[in-house]
Amino acid sequence: MRYVMFSSEAGARVGALVGEDTVVDLTAALPAVRTMRDVIAGGDVLQSEIEAAIAGASGRPLGAVDLLSPLPDPGKVICLGLNYADHAKEGGNELPGYPALFMRGATSLIGPGAPMIVPTASDKLDYEAELAIVIGTECRHVMEEEAGAVIFGYTIFNDGSVRDYQRRSTQWTAGKNFDGTGAVGPWIVTADELPAGAAGIGIRSRLNGAIMQNSNTAHMIFSVPRTIAILSEVMTLQPGDLIATGTPEGVGYARKPPVFLRPGDEIAIEIDGIGTLTNPVAAERAPA
CATH class of the missing domain: 3.90.850.10 (Fumarylacetoacetase-like, C-terminal domain)
Structure with a gap:
């Protein structure tokens, strides 16, 4: 899986890159996913929920998305x-x-x-x-x-x-x-x-x-x-x-x-x- 952060009218969002050029908005599909740290800390249970959300979601072209740092708030x-x-x-x-x-x-x-x-x-x-x-x-x-x-x-x-x-x-x-x-x-x-x-x-x-x-x-x-x-x-x-x-x-x-x-x-x-x-x-x- 490839995870991105991108900007939107509603602020920074977490996305999944599906294939080579489609970004699915995970924050919209799963409200608990607000930051990349949420994804990282979510473990296997959240990964299963993400996979299910992607299967039923439409996305937007990668070229139309303004990418941000995928980890804007690293710990160390x-x-x-x-x-x-x-x-x-x-x-x-x-x-x-x-x-x-x-x-x-x-x-x-x-x-x-x-x-x-x-x-x-x-x-x-x-x-x-x-x-x-x-x-x-x-x-x-x-x-x-x-x-x-x-x-x-x-x-x-x-x-x-x-x-x-x-x-x-x-x-x-x-x-x-x-x-x-x-x-x-x-x-x-x-x-x-x-x-x-x-x-x-x-x-x-x-x-x-x-x-x-x-x-x-x-x-x-x-x-x-x-x-x-x-x-x-x-x-x-x-x-x-x-x-x-x-x-x-x-x-x-x-x-x-x-x-x-x-x-x-x-x-x-x-x-x-x-x-x-x-x-x-x-x-x-x-x-x-």
Whole structure:
């Protein structure tokens, strides 16, 4: 199943993408479904109700729907850095024995089609194609072999990074939290639609149509199950938490010459089995 959030005259709605191009309004069909968190927390009982509602409902064309971030209010947003060996090498970094971890705040996040913002403070906004895990079950101390049971689904993340600010300290928080730099979407695909642990699927970025990154989740240093086991050793993972699993090689700062996002660009992240997350790039508006 693919779940979306979209705007309507009545406000934000939860929808199900049926086939390739039809969106069914689940909020209209099931009044208890007001947010994506309702879907995530609803479990198998709600999933059965959703399937029944879809079977008897008409939809609207995907192209006529204004998509929002599929998870506009994530709980924790936990990100891995240097999780692909070739990406670590292109930046001159040693391969990590333990994942590089950082957090993102909600104000840094945007949805599909919304502009990624080049801040007034820097012209070094970079792209990062990433698979993101959506946690579905509260959990702690999860074994790798049991990690699949706590995953609700997956989405696409563009971990836009302001590189000079990222390097101002050993902690990456500043460079990873500028407003409007982290894109999420276009929808959440439930875990049963992908291989176990989302292993072995292609991941790419395209800048103005040109391929910049082209890799596969099989090249992760820390797999999806291993990542969940590591994180749940440290903290309780909760429904609606988002885990970004790192980016492969081909990012802009490591190119010669470097390639950074500029106003007027279009950046698209593709992950096989999920879809494509596309965002224009715009300059930050000057303060009034």
